[in-house]
Amino acid sequence: MDQKAFFNLSYGLYIISTSHDGKDAGCVANTLQQVTSSPQQMAVTLNKDNYTEQLIEKSGRFCGAVLTQDTNMEMIKTFGFQSSKDADKFEKVEFKRDVHGIAYPIQNVASYFSVKVVQKVDLGTHVMFIGEVEDAEVLAEKEVMTYAYYHQVKNGTTPKNAPSFQEKTEKSGWRCSICGYIYEGDPLPEDFVCPLCGAPASVFEKI
Structure with a gap:
């Protein structure tokens, strides 16, 4: 099988976050997508070893922030290459909280979605969370960062826990x-x- 075939699939780049029992967590993902328009539902797939995934299991909610092309690699490093269990990822970034107290970044973010999980699918090493969008807002009229742009222009790499890691x-x-x-x-x-x-x-x- 030609593994390079997967590289032709188009993805965006997002920060998925959640909060539970006074703890905030967030990670970089390329798997956020709208799955239905009525009702408005989104899905995200995260590795079970990911601390953000583990907190979503407990909170039943998550926010998805759409990153812009001017996102710096420091922010990618903060949210993508360390664990929220060991670090406060929101300490050095501008952020807000949705009406349910879920923290989400607002710098270098085109829009955000507040999602309530209504279903989850066990995929073995990963879990797909499907949820209803309860709130959404455009934060900046800027070009969004695609996964291809991240690799080709930013020279970024993929964490081992990411679904698309090879x-x-x-x-x-x-x-x-x-x-x-x-x-x-x-x-x-x-x-x-x-x-x-x-x-x-x-x-x-x-x-």
């Missing part, structure tokens, strides 16, 4: 454990600094 065996080198940037070559210079997130060589992992 192990790339054709490349050899070193991967930044913070943002996912790949340095092709061996050895990795001791004084190398990640061009995306500024992390030192010590956090790079051999691939």
Whole structure:
């Protein structure tokens, strides 16, 4: 099977967030989509190992924020390459809360949706949450970031927990454990600094 066929599917890039029992969580995802227009329903698929997924299971609600093309890699790193269990991802970003207290970012966001989960589907390693949209708002009239733009222009990579992750065996080198940037070559210079997130060589992992 040609794995590259999957690369022709079109995706957006979003931050999925939730809050439960005083704890906020959020992650980057490319799987948010509208599934029906009447009623207005959306679905998102997240890995079971994802802390945001685990809190959605408890809260029964989530917000989806549509990222714009001017989103910086620092924000992607914050929400995409660390766990909300260990870090307060909303500490350094502008955010609001919906009427149910769910935190969602507002900087570099074109629009947001507040969703109540009405059904979930177990997909083995992942869970699909299907929910009714209770509120939505356009926050900025800007070009939204597609998954292709993220890879081709931002030179971004995909976290292992993402549904679209594919192990790339054709490349050899070193991967930044913070943002996912790949340095092709061996050895990795001791004084190398990640061009995306500024992390030192010590956090790079051999691939």
